[in-house]
Amino acid sequence: MDRKFGILRTKIKQSQGVVMERIIAEHNADLCVLCGSTVEITKEHIIPQWAFEANPAKYLVSAKNNQPTTYIRATIPACRTCNSDLLGAFEDNLKRMLVEKEPEEFNNYDRDCIIWWLQYIGFKLQLMDLRNRFLKYKGNEYIPFLSNIPVAMFWGRDTTPGQVFRILRKSRRNLTTKRKGNKYHSLVVFKTSNGSFHFFHKVNEFIFIEIPQIKKAFFLFYSKEFKDYEKACEECREMIEKFYDR
Numbered sequence: 001m002d003r004k005f006g007i008l009r010t011k012i013k014q015s016q017g018v019v020m021e022r023i024i025a026e027h028n029a030d031l032c033v034l035c036g037s038t039v040e041i042t043k044e045h046i047i048p049q050w051a052f053e054a055n056p057a058k059y060l061v062s063a064k065n066n067q068p069t070t071y072i073r074a075t076i077p078a079c080r081t082c083n084s085d086l087l088g089a090f091e092d093n094l095k096r097m098l099v100e101k102e103p104e105e106f107n108n109y110d111r112d113c114i115i116w117w118l119q120y121i122g123f124k125l126q127l128m129d130l131r132n133r134f135l136k137y138k139g140n141e142y143i144p145f146l147s148n149i150p151v152a153m154f155w156g157r158d159t160t161p162g163q164v165f166r167i168l169r170k171s172r173r174n175l176t177t178k179r180k181g182n183k184y185h186s187l188v189v190f191k192t193s194n195g196s197f198h199f200f201h202k203v204n205e206f207i208f209i210e211i212p213q214i215k216k217a218f219f220l221f222y223s224k225e226f227k228d229y230e231k232a233c234e235e236c237r238e239m240i241e242k243f244y245d246r
């Protein structure tokens with residue numbers, strides 16, 4: 001696992017300039033967003049299928065756009081090698097570890113992998129927002145002058161394209177590092193017996209994903225770091241109260 005995970009991170013690192021330039025010039029470019037290859041492009045699921053297989057009808061709703069996209073349909077382009085071979089091996093091992101271990105048994109390497117995985121999902125969600133055009137708010141009129149603007153431009157009150165690209169670059173660069181020690185306190189893991197898949201996120205701030213198959217839920221603060229783990233738990237609980245849709 002570690003060897004393939006290492007190869008994947010190196011590929012991401014070596015293609016950072018090429019991939020970011022291409023995506024900025026052409027948001028919907030059909031190239032592997034992990035290595036930059038344009039050969040054998042496949043669809044890589046933003047939320048892995050194994051995470052929601054019990055609930056195929058669940059929707060992934062982008063808060064600003066309010067256009068439901070099914071989890072199954074939400075994909076980004078990745079070449080066959082990166083998707084099936086490298087990422088596939090990483091996720092198989094991650095899933096196995098998550099099935100076998102309780103949160104208190106996680107070692108630092110397990111935590112590194114979970115954080116990397118959540119950072120990767122965050123990057124894919126950002127990319128999806130860049131590639132999706134703003135259509136209309138659900139139930140409201142189509143707004144012609146907004147129809148060509150990527151959803152990503154609505155992340156903040158006054159998000160500029162420059163800010164969007166800076167966030168995206170940083171998120172992708174985070175995928176080149178293996179050790180996530182500075183983020184350990186930013187990750188909160190829960191045991192759950194809830195039978196349904198839940199998910200919510202805020203770009204560059206946090207992600208929550210609850211996976212019934214492994215009886216665990218994860219919350220990661222993307223940018224915030226905490227000296228005190230209890231503080232992180234407290235803030236995490238507040239966010240869940242606010243955003244969890246039961």
Ligand SMILES: [Zn+2]
Pocket residue numbers: 032033034035036037078079080081082083
């Ligand atoms: Zn690739």
